[in-house]
Amino acid sequence: MTFRDAAIHPVAPATIPPIPNQLLTAVVRSAAAPTSTKNAFSASSQCTLGHRVIPSCGSARGTHPSQTPSVPIEFPVPVGRVVFVELEATRPERLRRSATEFRLAEKPFKRDLDHSRRMLLEHDARWDLSRQPGYSDGSPAFTFRSIDLIAQHRDLKLVALPAPEHGIRGTVMDGEQILDEVDPKTGIPIHSLYLAEDRGPTPDMLKDVDVLVYDLQEVGGRTWTYVSTMALSMQAAKRKGIPFVVLDRPNPIGGEIVEGALLDPKFKSFVGMYPIPARHGLTVGELAQLFNQKHGIGADLIVVRAANWRRSQWQDQTGLPWINPSPNLRSLAALSSYPGSVYFEGTNVTEGRGTDRPFEQVGAPWLNVVEVARVMNDKRLPGIRFEAITMPVLPTAAKHKGLTIPAIRFAITDRQAYRPVRTSLVLIDEIRRQHLNDFKWTGTIDRLTGSDKVRLAIEGGRLPALLEEWDREAAEFRESSKSFHMYP
Numbered sequence: 061m062t063f064r065d066a067a068i069h070p071v072a073p074a075t076i077p078p079i080p081n082q083l084l085t086a087v088v089r090s091a092a093a094p095t096s097t098k099n100a101f102s103a104s105s106q107c108t109l110g111h112r113v114i115p116s117c118g119s120a121r122g123t124h125p126s127q128t129p130s131v132p133i134e135f136p137v138p139v140g141r142v143v144f145v146e147l148e149a150t151r152p153e154r155l156r157r158s159a160t161e162f163r164l165a166e167k168p169f170k171r172d173l174d175h176s177r178r179m180l181l182e183h184d185a186r187w188d189l190s191r192q193p194g195y196s197d198g199s200p201a202f203t204f205r206s207i208d209l210i211a212q213h214r215d216l217k218l219v220a221l222p223a224p225e226h227g228i229r230g231t232v233m234d235g236e237q238i239l240d241e242v243d244p245k246t247g248i249p250i251h252s253l254y255l256a257e258d259r260g261p262t263p264d265m266l267k268d269v270d271v272l273v274y275d276l277q278e279v280g281g282r283t284w285t286y287v288s289t290m291a292l293s294m295q296a297a298k299r300k301g302i303p304f305v306v307l308d309r310p311n312p313i314g315g316e317i318v319e320g321a322l323l324d325p326k327f328k329s330f331v332g333m334y335p336i337p338a339r340h341g342l343t344v345g346e347l348a349q350l351f352n353q354k355h356g357i358g359a360d361l362i363v364v365r366a367a368n369w370r371r372s373q374w375q376d377q378t379g380l381p382w383i384n385p386s387p388n389l390r391s392l393a394a395l396s397s398y399p400g401s402v403y404f405e406g407t408n409v410t411e412g413r414g415t416d417r418p419f420e421q422v423g424a425p426w427l428n429v430v431e432v433a434r435v436m437n438d439k440r441l442p443g444i445r446f447e448a449i450t451m452p453v454l455p456t457a458a459k460h461k462g463l464t465i466p467a468i469r470f471a472i473t474d475r476q477a478y479r480p481v482r483t484s485l486v487l488i489d490e491i492r493r494q495h496l497n498d499f500k501w502t503g504t505i506d507r508l509t510g511s512d513k514v515r516l517a518i519e520g521g522r523l524p525a526l527l528e529e530w531d532r533e534a535a536e537f538r539e540s541s542k543s544f545h546m547y548p
Contacts, residue, residue, distance in 0.1 A: 211245075211246035211247075211248060218246065218248050219248070219267075219268050219269055220248065220249055220250075220251055220265055220266070220269060221243055221246075221248050221249070221250045221251070222250075222251050222253050222261055222265060222293070223238050223250050223251065223252050223253060223254065224238070224253050224254055224276065224285065224286055224289040225238065225254045225285045225286070225289070225386075226238075226386050226387065232387075233387050233388070237252075237254065237255060238252040238253070238254035238255065239252055239255070240252050240255075251265040253289055253292070253293075254285075259292070260289070260292025260293055260295055260296045261292070261293055261296040261297075262296070263296075263299075263300065265296075266296060266297075266300050266302070269300070269302060270302060271302060271303050271305060272293060272296070272297045272302060272303070272304050272305070273305045273307065274290050274293060274304065274305065274306045274307065274344075274348075275306075275307040276289075276290070276344065277309060277312075277383070277385040278309055278310075278311055278312065278343060278344040278347075278385075279312060279313075279385050279389060279395050279398060280311045280312060280313040280314075280339060280340070280341070280395065280398075280399065281338060281339060281340075281398050281399035281402065282320075282323065282331070282332050282336055282337065282338050282339075282340060282399070282510070283331040283332060283338070283399075283402050283508060284385075285330055285331060286344075287333075287344070287347060288330045288331070288332075288333045290306070290344065290347070290348060290351075291333050291334065291351050291357070292333075294348065294351065294352060294357045294359040294361065295357055295359070297359050297360070298357055298358055298359040298360075301360075302360070303359075303360045303361075303362055304348075304359045304360065304361050304362070305362045305363075305364065306344060306345045306348045306361070306362070306363045306364065307345075307364050308343050308344060308345030308346075308363055308364055308365055308366045308546070309343060309344060309345075309366055310343060310366055310369045310373060310375065310378055310380075311341065311342065311343050311371075312374065312375035312385075312392065312395055313339070313374060313375070313392075313395050313396055313399075313475075314341070314371060314372060314373060314374045315341050315342065315343065315371030315372075315545075315547065316341060316371050316372055317339060317341055317476075317479075318337050318339060318340060318341040318534045318535070318537055318538040318541075319337060319338060319339040319399065319479050319480070319481045319482065319530075319531075319534050320337040320338025320339055320399065320400075320481040320510075320530055320534060321337065321338070321509075321510060321511065321513070321529070321530040321533050321534070322335040322336060322337055322510070322533055322537060323335045323336065323510035323511070324510055324511035324513075326511075327506055327507050327510055327511050327512070329507040331507055331508060332507065332508075332510050334350075334351055334355050336350070336537070337533070337534050337537050338399045338400070338481045338509075338510070339399040339400075339480070339481060339534075340537075340541075341371075341538065341541070342541060342544065342545075343366070343369075343546065343547070345363035345364070345365065345366075345546060346363075346541075346544045346545060346546055348361055348363055349361065349363060349544045349546075350541060350544045353544075354544075363546070365546055365547075366547075369547050370547060370548055371545070371547055371548065374392065374475070375392050375395075376392055388412075388413050388418040388419065389418070389419065390417070390418065391417075391420070393417075393420055393470075393472060394417065394418060394419040394420050395419075396472055396475055396478065396480060397419055397420055397470045397472070397480045397483075397484070398419045398480070399480050399481055400479075400480035400481040400482070400483055400484030400485065401419045401420070401422065401470065401480065401484050402419065402508060403484050403485065403488065403505070403508055403509060403514070404422045404484065404488070405502070405504055405508055406501060406502050406503075406504045406505025406506075406508045406509070407488060407499065407500065407501055407502060407505065408424065408459065408498075408499065408500040408501075408502065409422050409423065409424045409427065409459075409488075409491060409499070410422060410423055410424065410453065410457070410458075410459040410460050410465075410467075412451075412467075413457055413458060413459070414453045414454035414456060414457025414458070414459075414461065415451045415452065415453055415454070415457075415467075416451070417451075417469070420469060420470055421449065421451055421467045421468065421469040421470065422467060422468055422487070423450075423451055423453075423460070423465045423466055423467025423468065424459075424460065424465060424466075424498070425460060425463060425465045425466070426495060426498040427465070427466045427467070427468070427491065427495065428466075428494060428495070429448035429449070429466040429467060429468050430448045431494065432446075432448075432468060432487075432490055432491055432494060433446040433447065433448040433468055435490055435494075436468075436486070436487060436490060439486065441479075441482070441483050441486065442474065442477035442478060442479065443472060443473055443474035443475060443476070443477035443478030443479070444470060444471065444472055444473060444478050444483050445471040445473055446468050446469070446470070446471070446487075447468065447469040447471050448466070448467075448468060449466075449467050449468070449469050450464055450465065450466055450467060451464065451465060451467040452464045453465060468487070470483070481530075482527055482530075485514060485518075485523060485527065486523070486527075488518065489518050489523050492518060501515060513526055514526065
């Protein structure tokens with residue numbers, strides 16, 4: 061029996077209550093175990109919308125296992141078993157009280173096992189969302205993370221925690237270097253995947269590793285570095301000959317809209333490794349399949365589907381809470397603009413880092429916001445209005461630090477009609493036109509946009525023609541990528 065045979069089987073659809081998710085890849089190795097285990101632990105995982113997954117590192121709030129009564133069980137646990145966690149809302153009416161039932165299932169891992177046994181341990185877990193944006197629950201909370209639970213489990217051995225941008229706990233600010241260290245709670249080594257931009261797991265990091273598990277949030281834009289981390293990790297798993305498991309998640313800005321040109325391979329970087337559009341319309345699991353098959357990674361890839369998600373759904377239609385995917389992506393509105401507003405990183409206009417609404421507002425001390433906003437609103441771009449504001453910038457920001465500056469805020473009026481890539485490029489073009497002596501590109505613009513075409517088109521007054529070309533490329537990608545769709 062292969063790992064794939066043991067790992068994947070249908071799960072009845074279920075709507076899952078909010079589960080915070082913030083963190084990274086977990087590496088687990090099955091540990092030697094006695095022939096029986098009693099009172100197996102109660103666990104949480106980072107799946108969304110209900111699916112069966114391998115435990116991986118991530119975060120959750122709820123009742124600590126030691127505070128939750130569990131049902132004593134006994135079952136054989138041969139060497140080489142991997143624990144799976146199934147989340148299933150068996151009583152939907154209780155979701156308003158933030159309660160669900162968890163099920164712990166033991167599944168065989170070793171290839172020479174010719175049969176599968178499973179025992180289920182059911183218990184209740186209450187979720188306290190009082191410290192999560194936009195949610196409140198008065199129940200007592202005990203904060204715990206699934207990496208800690210895995211580390212304590214007698215039948216698993218957690219051997220490494222690879223850390224992407226933003227760190228193993230998801231709280232490090234954008235661009236800050238992640239260092240190798242030891243997790244103080246578990247004593248497990250943390251291996252930085254963000255010391256150098258294009259760093260994937262090394263052979264030494266994967267020593268004694270049987271399975272590499274990826275469980276990270278997706279934001280829907282090509283420049284999101286976690287996608288590159290996933291691709292590099294898939295390559296590492298392929299070289300070692302171990303399975304790579306992706307615990308899929310919904311695309312928070314939906315799976316229907318595709319926008320922007322495909323990356324030119326000559327401009328491959330950590331903010332774009334493969335030729336996909338700026339807004340790709342895929343889930344992370346679908347991206348993994350595309351990278352693996354179309355771009356030749358060839359890993360032993362297992363994607364665990366998120367049950368009940370539909371491509372038309374945005375994050376606020378899933379019933380899940382908002383959890384910041386990074387410290388500077390703080391709202392669905394920010395994500396809705398991010399595939400385009402990220403291009404301001406490649407200019408001397410701030411993209412809003414160091415303000416209260418990163419990626420929702422852009423500004424500079426010299427910007428004539430009243431006139432720029434007037435001209436942009438006169439263009440009547442679909443789904444968007446431009447507001448002239450002033451915004452204070454923190455002293456720690458990279459651009460215009462410590463100043464209060466004029467700015468333009470993106471006010472989305474119709475997110476289905478709004479096209480953030482086109483909108484941001486038209487805005488950049490207008491800002492440059494009105495401020496030829498002040499506006500400057502930075503060295504990152506070409507890799508952010510995926511080629512030198514944007515810079516050259518704006519400088520040459522040819523942006524409208526380029527955007528029409530990009531619309532055709534995006535439509536072609538939307539059709540060609542349908543073979544990788546996992547959701548209706």
